[in-house]
Amino acid sequence: MGLTVVGTGLGRTGTKSMQTALVMLGFGPCHHMIEVFRRPESMQLWIDASEGRPDWDAIFRDYNSAVDYPSAAYWRDLTSYYPHAKVLHTVRNPDDWFDSVQATILAPGSISRREGEDVQARFFASVRRRMPSQPDERSVMTNFFRLHTEAVTAAIPPERLLVYQMGEGWGRLCKFLGVPVPAATFPSENSRAEFIGRALPLRAGPASH
Numbered sequence: 001m002g003l004t005v006v007g008t009g010l011g012r013t014g015t016k017s018m019q020t021a022l023v024m025l026g027f028g029p030c031h032h033m034i035e036v037f038r039r040p041e042s043m044q045l046w047i048d049a050s051e052g053r054p055d056w057d058a059i060f061r062d063y064n065s066a067v068d069y070p071s072a073a074y075w076r077d078l079t080s081y082y083p084h085a086k087v088l089h090t091v092r093n094p095d096d097w098f099d100s101v102q103a104t105i106l107a108p109g110s111i112s113r114r115e116g117e118d119v120q121a122r123f124f125a126s127v128r129r130r131m132p133s134q135p136d137e138r139s140v141m142t143n144f145f146r147l148h149t150e151a152v153t154a155a156i157p158p159e160r161l162l163v164y165q166m167g168e169g170w171g172r173l174c175k176f177l178g179v180p181v182p183a184a185t186f187p188s189e190n191s192r193a194e195f196i197g198r199a200l201p202l203r204a205g206p207a208s209h
Contacts, residue, residue, distance in 0.1 A: 007067030009090030
């Protein structure tokens with residue numbers, strides 16, 4: 001299929017809401033970390049990508065767009081591999097982002113921190129290697145967040161890029177993508193409480209997916 005929209009924003013910048021929004025606007029199916037859990041066989045493909053053997057065509061065969069991790073960790077590769085794709089960079093206040101990350105995707109005991117040699121543990125280790133080695137340090141992580149945005153805006157031509165502030169709604173997004181504004185309210189999904197409630201059964205052990 002080939003990606004027409006590449007999301008470069010880090011996880012917990014409204015990426016689940018954006019996944020739904022892109023589907024509503026006709027850019028689905030949209031890849032998101034939740035898709036990795038739905039298709040656990042794809043974890044090995046991501047591990048291969050982390051080791052320098054990417055098969056983007058296989059990973060995104062059934063997708064028209066991508067947001068969130070693990071795609072955001074490979075934004076340079078993907079924006080190069082799909083040179084005609086528009087680039088959507090979601091952002092929020094860096095300190096708020098850190099608080100959210102600490103309570104969700106990098107919370108103590110979360111599956112993303114689990115060590116081991118099984119495919120799931122190796123997959124998450126491959127993603128963590130593209131983050132700072134001090135994920136619990138606020139100054140380190142907020143600096144990482146800012147530098148990530150600076151790197152994206154420096155690398156991507158402005159006419160190809162939309163820096164989207166979490167929660168701003170449809171207007172600039174629809175203009176950027178060249179589609180009408182829907183009558184429906186912009187989706188709001190995967191709040192901190194929703195994430196924690198969904199993740200609790202998965203902690204301290206392999207996912208049951």
